[in-house]
Every structure is written in C-alpha cells, then in structure tokens.
Amino acid sequence: MRAIIYTETGGPEVLRLVERPVPEPGPGEVRVRVVLSAVNPSDWKFRADESGPTFPEVVPNQDGSGVVDAVGAGVDDLRPGDRVWIWEAAWQRPDGTAQEFVVLPARQAVRLPAEVSFEVGAALGVPALTAHRCLTVLDSTVLDNTVGESGAGRLAPGALAGRTVLVAGGAGAVGNAAIQLARWAGATVVTTVSGPEKAALAASAGAHHVVNYREGDAAEEIRRVAPCGVDLVVEVAPVVNLDLDLAVLAPAGTVAVYAVDGGPPEVLLPLGPVAAGNLRYQGVLVYTVPEAVKLAAVEDVSAAVAAGALRVGEEAGLPIVRFPLERAADAHAAVEAGAVGKVIIEVGA
Missing domain, CATH: 3.90.180.10 (Medium-chain alcohol dehydrogenases, catalytic domain)
Known part of the structure; x- marks a missing residue:
C-alpha cells in the first residue's frame, strides 16, 4: 500500500x-x-x-x-x-x-x-472535539479519570440555551465547528473575523452576529449585541485578544483557550479585572483531555452529525x-x- x-x-x-x-x-x-x-x-x-x-x-x-x-x-x-x-x-x-x-x-x-x-x-476529529471541549467547560467538574465519575459537560439541543458564545476566528476549522455546535446546542453565537471573505464564511457557518475586528470598535459592537456580556469565549489568540475578551465577558465568564495564534506563548493577566469578574481561563488540548470526557464528546459530535448540524463546504463556511x-x-x-x-x-x- x-x-x-x-x-x-x-x-x-x-x-x-x-x-x-x-x-x-x-x-x-x-x-x-x-x-x-x-x-x-x-x-x-x-x-x-x-x-x-x-x-x-x-x-x-x-x-x-x-x-x-x-x-x-x-x-x-x-x-x-x-x-x-x-x-x-x-x-x-x-x-x-x-x-x-x-x-x-x-x-x-x-x-x-x-x-x-x-x-x-x-x-471532524481534532476540530470538532476541540470545539466540543471548549463549549462544555462551563459545566465540567471532576476531570481526573482516577477520581471516579467525570463531570464532563454535554452538548445537545438546548444545552446552551440562554448562553452567549463568542468564537474568535470563526472562519477557522475549530471556529467553524464551534459555531455549528453552539448553534445546534441553542446558544447565541457571536464571532470575530479579520475581513469580508471570512465574515461571509462565518455567517454561512451559522453565526448570529459577525464582527470584523479590523473595522470599528469590536468590543463596542459585541456589547451592542450582548449587552450583558458573553458567557464563553472560544479563543484561538488569547494574547492578541486579551483586552477584547476582558471587555466583553459577562460576570463569571470563561475563556476556553485552545491555541496561541498571533502572539507569544505567554499572556499576562490583569488579576484585578479577572478576580472582580470571577472570570476563568481554561486551557484546552484535545489530546490530553481525560478519556471519559473525550468519549462523551465523540458521542455528542456523532449526534450532531446525524442531525445534520455539522456540515462542510463553502456553503457551510x-x-x-x-x-x-x-x-x-x-x-x-x-x-x-x-x-x-x-x-x-x-x-x-
């Protein structure tokens, strides 16, 4: 072969x-x-x-x-x-x-x-399972396989109803999967992109609101559509987007970081705003996610696929x-x- x-x-x-x-x-x-x-x-x-x-x-x-x-x-x-x-x-x-x-x-x-x-x-694979983990960290508890029952969050229709999710880089593979899975789970989805071509792709994926961060005040535009702030940020560039994320997060919001694009591998968090807002930064690397959490993600992604909620091609962003x-x-x-x-x-x- x-x-x-x-x-x-x-x-x-x-x-x-x-x-x-x-x-x-x-x-x-x-x-x-x-x-x-x-x-x-x-x-x-x-x-x-x-x-x-x-x-x-x-x-x-x-x-x-x-x-x-x-x-x-x-x-x-x-x-x-x-x-x-x-x-x-x-x-x-x-x-x-x-x-x-x-x-x-x-x-x-x-x-x-x-x-x-x-x-x-x-x-599917890495992008969809990464997106699933990012979207479920709000509801995860025990993650150590050696401690018995896992508190792995699950995705299904209605699981994210009432939540607002910001997907950074909505035209990427993980961003696309996050938009589609969040829509399927009932979230209001906002995404940021760098230009009109990527804006069209993110809209095709199903984002409710698409913000071109190179035009105008991105934080102001996001706050306009999410006046109470966003509950969760699916983040690909935590260093570059630090100020934006802190400006738009709702109290007790979470930033799920799955990559470090466009900047150094370190981020200096201002502890005042983070502590005052009860904010959380959660790292996500799909390869080292505990087994029970990963298998739950495989089940949920399969259900989304069967429901027609995960698509590919230009028409799906x-x-x-x-x-x-x-x-x-x-x-x-x-x-x-x-x-x-x-x-x-x-x-x-």
Whole structure:
C-alpha cells in the first residue's frame, strides 16, 4: 500500500511517499481503508518538532474517513463495509491516516451515517472535539479519570440555551465547528473575523452576529449585541485578544483557550479585572483531555452529525482544499501557511 512517512522532523520536505505492507488488525482493533486524510495544525507541528519523532517511522495526520476493511478479535460494533470517521489515529502511535490502510483501536473509528459525506467525516476529529471541549467547560467538574465519575459537560439541543458564545476566528476549522455546535446546542453565537471573505464564511457557518475586528470598535459592537456580556469565549489568540475578551465577558465568564495564534506563548493577566469578574481561563488540548470526557464528546459530535448540524463546504463556511496523496507535503505546507478552509488529502476512492 502507499503511505506518507517521515523518519526525521523538519519542514514538509521530510514527508516521503513509500510502499508499506498492509497491516493486520489485532484484538480490539479495526483496519480502515482510508478515503480522505485531514491535515490539522497539530499535524505539521508534530512533524516539525525539533525534539525529533517519537517513533523511528511516522505516518502523519490524526483525522480522516474511510471504510472498515477488517476487524480484530473482540470487535462487535463495527463490521467490514461500515463507513467511519477517524480521530486521533497518530496520537502516541506511529500510524496516522496519510496511508491507504490504517489499523487503530476500534473506539477511534466511529460509524458515519450513509447520508453523510466522507468530507464531513474527515473534517471532524481534532476540530470538532476541540470545539466540543471548549463549549462544555462551563459545566465540567471532576476531570481526573482516577477520581471516579467525570463531570464532563454535554452538548445537545438546548444545552446552551440562554448562553452567549463568542468564537474568535470563526472562519477557522475549530471556529467553524464551534459555531455549528453552539448553534445546534441553542446558544447565541457571536464571532470575530479579520475581513469580508471570512465574515461571509462565518455567517454561512451559522453565526448570529459577525464582527470584523479590523473595522470599528469590536468590543463596542459585541456589547451592542450582548449587552450583558458573553458567557464563553472560544479563543484561538488569547494574547492578541486579551483586552477584547476582558471587555466583553459577562460576570463569571470563561475563556476556553485552545491555541496561541498571533502572539507569544505567554499572556499576562490583569488579576484585578479577572478576580472582580470571577472570570476563568481554561486551557484546552484535545489530546490530553481525560478519556471519559473525550468519549462523551465523540458521542455528542456523532449526534450532531446525524442531525445534520455539522456540515462542510463553502456553503457551510468551511471550503474544502484538496490534495492527492503524493502531494501530502504541499497539503502540510498549505495548513502551515494558514490556508482558509479544511485541507484534506485524497487517499483512496
């Protein structure tokens, strides 16, 4: 089978197309014939990590979609022929989705309804699970798997009714998923963007109010549509947006930080406003979210997909940018350069 690998970290040029044997699934595993492999920012960051690859040979990319090809012993809920979406294939494993067949634990291949495209399936994974975690930190309590019951917040229609959510960067993959999931859960959704093209995409995703932060006073405009403040900020650029977030948060509001774009990796919080407002900054890294919380997110995202609440394409605010498998390096370079939309690699038919 054809696969993309790297044996040393660095730029996109370290990615190579090779032939590998088709792997066999072990107990509790499934083999998926990959149709589409998605590229996330974390995929190129892992590839570029100066500390070197964790394994001698790595196939990149966490997410994708395809068809179950074989199942190992003990797998009862998936069968060959099932269409699935894949999440975290390469987290602490050497085998991501940039190959024609991937073997992974059965829980990381989730059934995809017949009416849902492989493009939707490939675009879920890291972005949708990250967005879910950001949207549910308001209601999460115990998060340590060793402490028994988890207080994982859940999303469903009405779960965010009466809440106002600000999504920073509504034209990005996580921002798009956050807008769509928040709408599905009943929130009023405000989003910030940097220009008219991205404003159109955020509106197509379903945001109730779109604010171009390069035109006028963004805080004033957000306060105009949310006079009591926003309950939650889904934040991609906490350093750049610090003053804005503090200006628009409602009392006891939360900033869920899932990335640090556009600034240094440190933020200096003014404790006066934070303490006076009973505000909270919550870090979110989907890979290290506790298992029970993550599996709850997979269930909720699957329910949203089945309800038609998560879509892709220009009309859903997330254009699809396609590359063939042999151009995987170009796909990684596009994401690293900030491509607008969802970058996917066409692996198989």
